[in-house]
Amino acid sequence: MRHWAALLVLALAGSAGSRAQEDQKQKIRLLRELARQGSPAIERIAPYLQDEDVEVRREAVKAIVQIGTVRSLDPLVQAARDNDPEVQIRAVDGMVNFYLPGYVERGISATLRKAGNLILGRWSDAPNEDVVEPDTPVRKEIVETLARLIEGGSSIDSRANAARAAGILRARDALPALVNALRSRDSRLIFEALIAMQKIRDRSVADRVAFLVRDLDERVQLAAIETAGILGSQEAVPQLHRVLDAPRNQKVRRAAVLALAQIAREDSRNLFLSLISDKDEQIRAAAAEGLGRIRKPQDATVLEKAWSSESRIIARLAIAFARVRLGNRETGSFSPLGYLVNNLNQRAWRGVALPYLSELALDRDVRSSLYVMLGPGATREEKTGIAQALAASGGEDSIGPLEKLAKDEDAAVAREALRALRILRGRL
Numbered sequence: 001m002r003h004w005a006a007l008l009v010l011a012l013a014g015s016a017g018s019r020a021q022e023d024q025k026q027k028i029r030l031l032r033e034l035a036r037q038g039s040p041a042i043e044r045i046a047p048y049l050q051d052e053d054v055e056v057r058r059e060a061v062k063a064i065v066q067i068g069t070v071r072s073l074d075p076l077v078q079a080a081r082d083n084d085p086e087v088q089i090r091a092v093d094g095m096v097n098f099y100l101p102g103y104v105e106r107g108i109s110a111t112l113r114k115a116g117n118l119i120l121g122r123w124s125d126a127p128n129e130d131v132v133e134p135d136t137p138v139r140k141e142i143v144e145t146l147a148r149l150i151e152g153g154s155s156i157d158s159r160a161n162a163a164r165a166a167g168i169l170r171a172r173d174a175l176p177a178l179v180n181a182l183r184s185r186d187s188r189l190i191f192e193a194l195i196a197m198q199k200i201r202d203r204s205v206a207d208r209v210a211f212l213v214r215d216l217d218e219r220v221q222l223a224a225i226e227t228a229g230i231l232g233s234q235e236a237v238p239q240l241h242r243v244l245d246a247p248r249n250q251k252v253r254r255a256a257v258l259a260l261a262q263i264a265r266e267d268s269r270n271l272f273l274s275l276i277s278d279k280d281e282q283i284r285a286a287a288a289e290g291l292g293r294i295r296k297p298q299d300a301t302v303l304e305k306a307w308s309s310e311s312r313i314i315a316r317l318a319i320a321f322a323r324v325r326l327g328n329r330e331t332g333s334f335s336p337l338g339y340l341v342n343n344l345n346q347r348a349w350r351g352v353a354l355p356y357l358s359e360l361a362l363d364r365d366v367r368s369s370l371y372v373m374l375g376p377g378a379t380r381e382e383k384t385g386i387a388q389a390l391a392a393s394g395g396e397d398s399i400g401p402l403e404k405l406a407k408d409e410d411a412a413v414a415r416e417a418l419r420a421l422r423i424l425r426g427r428l
Contacts, residue, residue, distance in 0.1 A: 027051065028059045035063035039071050046075045054084050061087050065094035065104055073098060073139065080145045085155035086112055089121065092149065092158070092165045095142050099132050099169060106130075108161045121157050123188060125219065127195045130168045133419075134392075135426035138169045147177040150193070159184075160192045167196025175200060179208045187217045194223040198230050206231035213239045213256075218248065222255050229259030237265055244271075254282045261290030269294050276306050284310070285318035292322025300326045307336070313349060321356040329369045337366070341373050344385035354385055361393035371401045383408065384416040391420035398424060 031048060034041040041063075048060035061079045064072045072094060079091035086109075093107040104110060111122035132138075146169070149162035163181055166174040174196075181193035190212070197205060210233050212224035225243070228236035240256045240263075247253035257275060260268045268290060275287035288306065291299045303326065307319045320336035328336050337360075343353040360366045370386050378386075387405060390398040402424065405417035 024053050024055055027056045031059045031063045035066045039067055039069040042067060042071050042075060049075060049079050057082060057084065057087055061090045065090055068097055077141055077145050080149060083154050085158040088149060088153055088158040089161050092162055096165050096168055099136055099138060100130060103130060128164055131199045132169055135423050138171060143171040143173045146171055147174040150174065150177040150181055156186045156189055160189045163189060163192040163196050167199040170200050172200055172202055175202055175205055179205055182212065187220050190220050191223050194227045198227050203231050206233040207235035209233060210236035210239055214243060222252065225255040225259045229262035232263050237263060257283055258286040261286045264290055264293030266294055276302060281312040281315045284315040288318040288322045292325035295325055314352060317343060317352050317356060324360050324366060329365055331369050331372050337369055341382050345379055345381045354388060357389040358392040361389045364395060364397065367394060367398060374401060374405060380410055380413055383413045387416045387420040391423040394424050396428060
């Protein structure tokens with residue numbers, strides 16, 4: 001009798017399992033069909049975010065991400081409260097995708113795969129470079145959601161992914177959560193938090209990264225050194241000098257010298273003077289940057305001599321930057337400022353010249369020289385590059401030249417000038 005009862009129980013359980021599986025398949029088919037219907041279908045999809053079957057919830061969040069309209073945001077915030085790591089990751093990538101279209105195709109959710117009961121994403125060793133425009137308004141509830149996930153996501157992957165998203169969206173209000181993440185035991189989360197802090201660029205947290213510049217994980221150490229430099233961490237300076245006493249490799253040595261050059265404390269000046277003729281071109285470049293930012297008039301001769309003898313472009317660009325910082329405002333083709341502007345035309349060096357010009361444009365006298373260089377002989381690349389520099393660092397005096405540039409006969413130049421005006425006015 002007991003034997004037959006046991007068989008009956010197993011049969012009923014099997015039948016129930018079969019029905020549940022079929023029910024799951026039907027729901028998934030329905031969700032995929034609804035996703036193709038676009039924004040009007042979101043109200044019908046959203047209830048499935050509460051389904052007891054995790055596979056159904058995953059399919060529901062994928063459908064909402066696929067639709068990707070402003071009406072998707074509230075359901076994605078809701079989905080991010082799920083306790084399943086995959087749902088959290090897909091919800092976060094969907095939020096980012098709204099502000100940065102196409103992101104889901106290269107975000108962590110695009111690489112998710114199952115390994116037994118685990119959901120894993122493929123992480124690159126290189127820092128993520130995605131970031132929204134500086135004047136992009138991001139909803140408060142999205143930033144709050146990211147901060148909550150950074151501190152309490154269901155897995156390290158979902159926490160690290162939320163940290164990455166906070167950086168991409170320049171979510172300044174998530175900084176407390178990012179700072180707390182630096183104390184994590186997981187290197188991936190620490191790394192993503194550091195890169196996010198670099199993108200947000202809030203100097204108020206600069207000294208919170210100092211303890212990591214000698215981290216045992218090289219990837220974390222390099223990211224911490226770079227972050228300390230970008231944010232100008234004064235507390236990191238002694239640690240950076242200790243790193244240079246015994247750097248683990250040339251990559252770390254370069255990063256430490258560059259960070260010191262970005263912080264540019266006067267007590268690092270002798271170090272830069274000793275390295276201006278180093279055999280490594282990147283070290284020479286960093287040393288020149290440091291001397292330029294410290295701005296000691298007596299160093300002008302050293303930089304002029306280095307300029308005359310330097311043959312490597314990366315170091316010449318840095319020396320040009322330093323010479324302009326020390327007062328050379330000439331606009332001729334062979335002047336330091338002319339050299340920087342000319343390299344906007346070179347795809348390989350535009351990404352180096354443009355940050356230098358953006359920093360130099362903080363000086364009104366340099367801006368006046370740049371306005372002259374927007375004249376009839378300027379190329380499209382030079383005009384758009386100067387516009388981008390002014391967007392980042394210009395003042396009220398930049399509005400007139402940008403308004404004039406916005407009427408340029410070259411449509412690409414006009415568009416970039418209008419974009420620069422929008423960002424500049426938002427900053428001012």
